[in-house]
Amino acid sequence: MTEECTAREVLDRVGGKWSIAIIVAAAQGPVRFTELERSIVGISRRMLALTLRNLERDGLLTRTVFATVPPRVEYLATDLSREIYDALVTLTTWAERHRMEIASARAAYDQRALE
Amino acid sequence: MTEECTAREVLDRVGGKWSIAIIVAAAQGPVRFTELERSIVGISRRMLALTLRNLERDGLLTRTVFATVPPRVEYLATDLSREIYDALVTLTTWAERHRMEIASARAAYDQRALE
DNA sequence: CCGGATCCGGAACGATACTG
DNA sequence: CAGTATCGTTCCGGATCCGG
Numbered sequence: 001m002t003e004e005c006t007a008r009e010v011l012d013r014v015g016g017k018w019s020i021a022i023i024v025a026a027a028q029g030p031v032r033f034t035e036l037e038r039s040i041v042g043i044s045r046r047m048l049a050l051t052l053r054n055l056e057r058d059g060l061l062t063r064t065v066f067a068t069v070p071p072r073v074e075y076l077a078t079d080l081s082r083e084i085y086d087a088l089v090t091l092t093t094w095a096e097r098h099r100m101e102i103a104s105a106r107a108a109y110d111q112r113a114l115e
Numbered sequence: 116m117t118e119e120c121t122a123r124e125v126l127d128r129v130g131g132k133w134s135i136a137i138i139v140a141a142a143q144g145p146v147r148f149t150e151l152e153r154s155i156v157g158i159s160r161r162m163l164a165l166t167l168r169n170l171e172r173d174g175l176l177t178r179t180v181f182a183t184v185p186p187r188v189e190y191l192a193t194d195l196s197r198e199i200y201d202a203l204v205t206l207t208t209w210a211e212r213h214r215m216e217i218a219s220a221r222a223a224y225d226q227r228a229l230e
Numbered sequence: 231c232c233g234g235a236t237c238c239g240g241a242a243c244g245a246t247a248c249t250g
Numbered sequence: 251c252a253g254t255a256t257c258g259t260t261c262c263g264g265a266t267c268c269g270g
Contacts, residue, residue, distance in 0.1 A: 005213055006156075006214065007207060007211040008132075008136065008210075009214075010213070010214050010217055011206060011207070011210050012132065012212035013217075013235095014206065014210070015129075015130035015132075016130075016133075016262095017123075017127065017130075017262080017263080018123075020126060020130075021123065025259085032231090032232090033231080033232055033233070034232075035239090041121075044263070044264055044265085045232090045233075046233095046234090046263075046264070047264085048233090049234075049265060050262095050263090051231085052233095053133060055227070056224070057215065057224040058217045058221055058224075059217060059220030059221075059224075060217075064187040069117070069231090070232080071231055073231090073232060073233085074214075080217075084209050085214075086205075087201075087203075087206050088202075089201040089202075090199065090202040091126060091129065091199055091202050092122060092126070094199050094202075095122040095125035095126050095129070095200055096122040098125070098195060099121065099122055099124075099125050101195065102128075102173045102175075102195075105173055105174030105269080106172050106173055107240085109171070109172040109173075109174075110172070131242095132243080147251085147252085148252050148253075149251065159243075159244050159245070159246095160244095160245090160246095160252090160254095160260070161243080161245085161246095161253095161255095162244075163253095164241065164252080164253055164254080165243095180252095184251090185251045185252085186250085186252060186253090186254085186267095187251075187252090188251080188252060
């Protein structure tokens with residue numbers, strides 16, 4: 001039942017609320033937990049930890065722990081997730097460029113629905 | 116509050132469970148409701164209707180009603196959503212190619228967690 | 231500093247029956 | 251044919267507290 005792992009299930013992981021931002025950030029170079037927490041606006045500590053764990057589980061991210069004090073954990077995109085880096089950046093910049101356009105399309109649609 | 120419409124909110128719409136499949140299908144040419152229902156494996160009638168409405172609302176799909184009997188409604192990707200067609204196809208084929216790899220990465224991770 | 235564990239409200243999702 | 255209405259469930263995500 002959960003054994004399927006169809007293409008759509010894979011995309012669910014990538015399409016998770018925060019996955020794209022995390023993958024893109026971790027593709028540039030190793031990033032620490034707190035760096036991600038600061039750079040990704042709006043993410044909660046819990047969701048960051050949870051998404052990181054899931055991405056690591058699927059082999060999209062590596063997690064390296066340094067036995068120092070204070071502790072230091074670095075996350076890095078794997079070759080696998082790097083393959084879609086360009087596509088993810090395309091989506092992100094597209095979303096950024098057209099967000100106003102989409103917002104007004106939404107507003108216009110809702111306006112028509114009122115009468 | 117819900118007024119933000121940041122890039123991430125836009126991506127949430129595109130990243131919905133069924134949005135990618137629908138956009139890709141509607142980018143090839145006009146498609147009817149029942150065609151989509153048959154071609155997208157696992158989607159429920161309710162979610163198809165709901166996702167179509169949201170995509171139309173955001174200006175990513177057009178909806179054309181023909182006043183015939185039986186009724187006929189066609190959906191078609193807009194220029195806006197076509198801009199990300201290539202990226203979406205890239206993601207889909209990537210997911211398809213690596214799903215086994217990801218499934219075993221997940222299994223290996225879960226295995227290590229057991230001891 | 232880097233997380234894990236728990237609780238909880240709401241949103242997303244699915245199945246099915248019904249309708250113009 | 252192309253949806254809507256209703257109901258029940260599951261899961262996401264925020265808040266908070268705890269630990270190595």
